[in-house]
Amino acid sequence: MAHISLSHNPYLIKTIITVDDVVITGGPLHELVFNKRLQMWLEKIFHHLVDYCNCGELYISFQGTVADFNDVELAANAFSSESGTSIHLTHLAGGEVDPDKKITALRELFDEATKGPIEEFHDDELKREFERALKPEFEVSVIATMSAGKSTLINAIIGEDLLPAKNEACTATLTYISDYDGMDHFIGRAFNENGVAQSDSVRITPELLEGWNRENIAKVEIQGDIPMIKSDNIRLVLADTPGPNNSRTDSHQRCTMGMIKNDQKPMILYVLNATQLSTNDDSILLKAVSTEMSKGGKQSHDRFIFAVNKIDQFDPEKESIPDALEKVRIYLEEHGIHNPNIYPVSALITKLIRKKGKGADLSRQERHDLSGCTELFVEEEAMHLLQYNKQASPSVKREILKRIAEAERKGDKEELAMLHSGVPVIEESIQEYLRKYALPAKLYDAKASFGFILDKRATLSRIDDELRKSTAEREAIHEQMQQIQNRIKRGEEAGAFKTRLKNLKWKKSKEYEACIRPLEITISKQINQLQDKVGNEEVSPAIAQNILRGIEQDARMVTIELQQELEKAVKRETVAVMEQIRLEYQKYVQELLGGSDNVSKSMMEFKSVAIMLPSSESLVKKYVETRRVVTGSHYVKDSSWYNPFSWGRKKEVNDYENREFVKMSEIAQELSDELRKSFFSNFDKAEKYTSEMVSGIRDEFLNHMEGMDATIQKMVDEMADKTASSDSLEKAINENDVKRAWLDKFQIRLDSVLSINGGDDVELAGKQPSASNSRRATKGSSR
DSSP states (O other), X not given: OEEEEEEEETTTTEEEEEETTEEOOSHHHHHHHTTOOHHHHHHHHHHHHXXXXXXXXXXXXXXXXXXXXXXXXXXXXXXXXXXOOEEEEEEOOOOOOOHHHHHHHHHXXXXXXXXXXXXXXXXXXXXXXXXXXXXXXXXXXEEEOTTSOHHHHHHHHHTSOOSOGGGGGGOOSEEEEEEOXXXXXXXXXXXXXXXXXXXXXXXXXXXXHHHHHHTTOOEEEEEEOOTTSOOSSXXXXXXXXXXXXXXXXXXXXXXXXXXXXXXXXXXXXXXXXXXXXXOSTTHHHHHHHHHHHTSSSHHHHHTEEEEEEOGGGOOTTTSOHHHHHHHHXXXXXXTTOOSOOEEEOOHHHHHHHHHHHTTOOOOHHHHHHHHHHHHHHHHOGGGOXXXXXXXXXXXXXXXXXXXXXXXXXXXOHHHHHHHHTSHHHHHHHHHHHIIIIIHHHHHHHHHHHHHHHHHHHHHHHHHHHHXXXXXXXXXXXXXXXXXXXXXXXXOHHHHHHHHHHHTOOOOOOHHHHHHHHHHHHHHHHHHHHHHHHHOSOEEOHHHHHHHHHHHHHHHHHHHHHHHHHHHHHHHHHHHHHHHHHHHHHHHHHHHHHOOOTTOOHHHHHHHHHHTOOOOHXXXXXXXXXXXXXXXXXXXXXXXXTOOOOOHHHHOOGGGGTTSSSEEHHHHHHHHHHHHHHHHHHHHHHHHHHHHHHHHHHHHHHHHHHHHHHHHHHHHHHHHHHHTSSHHHHHHHHHHHHHHHHHHHHHHHHHHHHTOSOXXXXXXXXXXXXXXXXXXXXXXXXXX
């Protein structure tokens, strides 16, 4: 029997594990959780704990958010059932604060810092980095195959007929609907393929959108109130994407595939037709979904919701909803999607109820549908769809059950029908995803944008304390600063560093090779599969034409998926090279500051401050953005190297029309050769693109080096002046004491904001958590 304390702070990505009062600071257990979000290691933690403790009974107290505890509880129960281990789980719940409030408090704190006494907080680039981290938009991409009811579901979430549902089978524009609270109608603009607005902002109607859909419009941006999903610091954006076979351009399909493969893990709402599952146009997308769900831990699983729509078309007396949902599960399993988040819904009933609630006039058919569906979803227990939802979290289910109880108390049948329809469960799950993943990630990134300043200032304060203790230490540091000033004037170290950096060329890393090899194997398999689809029979020109249309569509999607994977590899390589540049610069600073023999503690601390830099990923963003604004250099443009597949567009089956039959074996071989040429040229272009990226960022770093060196020189000059005499040291320290006192208060308030407890007011430092309450899960329990 082992007693384990498990604490996880999602705002700092910090986990502390204590086993029998001993904090784990190394080894496999520590490596598993270090600097990783809980959902990344949760599926493995209990196995590691059993191995570490060498026992079959664990008493675990968890300190963290309710959302994270829900995940821990589910994982503990699953592990107990599989392994026979007894797990006694207790949640040490304190005064948890909504992450929305934390972001608001952090904004206020940072705003105060920009007006405070610490000069580094006044930097405009730091302010931009902080705002980039808290960028409010969060996209939920809605994807569907033909006739799944995608537009009806979006309209249900919005609460009115905005998208033209009658035209949903041929939607060919990208439509982004952004949440702006308080607006009483929706406004929007249309854009062409080059991003040029084709209209002023106008009031949106289904008829207007239908007209834009027929025109040469690539994208529509809409603003309005999306009432059921709220956040003070995140603006929900519903992205209505064309179906796989409805996109006018490759850019549309790149957008859809990009959302699926996005490292930031936006949510995907994949709409399926409960009455018609078997389609051929979504197989590649579903395989891409499967790939993404298989990596990155629980968050990669949670971000995909499969909404099984049109449940209202079932007759519960003749048809089994569980059987229909089982068919969906099998269908997704066949595409490699295991344990999918299946949410049965009726978008129609929710849309009609919310339209009526807004005072909209319903047609005779709508009134008939509303009446029939309301009775169906209230009176027929089989239509209470929450009972079939196995994937929604305990918190989401508790919230829906609470709302159902309130509707029953009031006798509000329409509210009851809507809650049973499944759409509110999706909305609550999106809300939970925001609270559990999106908002904590923004808090972490925002704090990281200025965290190195706090580390730097804390180190400088420690140096002051050391210098104040010892006159000999002060004199030694002063002499060293004078030597460094002389080295800076000579510029030998700077010249050597610039030479090293100018000679830096990109060479494929082992990680890059390890990423590319599986891609090459996958592409070869997919080419063979496409070749097999063509077949080797003799068919009529008309049949050949239909076969090739499908092949072209599949090949385009495969190419776009390849492009997305290569772009990820390019990004990883660029960050890795920036890390190399960063380390080279730190090495140069170390050389500038002198050797490491007989170095005092104060000098070691000073060196650590001098080499502090933002993260490599942050520097890449900074320099890429600078190049984009200043030069417009082609290496920063998205997909500038991308080579889309175009064989089907230039190869006309009309070439064969004079024949009675077309030999598909000839076309299959020609197709295979063209695909290999087209696909594998992307690998070469990706390498060239990476080399250009590295060269551009290297040059941009050199351009900024003068300013970075000026910062180093300023630090050296200030330290030389401060240590010139005991009087100058005392004067400087007294001045810095004011800054130190301000920073101490700032740090206390920041710790409170980023605490996993903290009470209702996160700005009240040191507030004690409320009395803990316990929730317990034991072996085999499901609560």
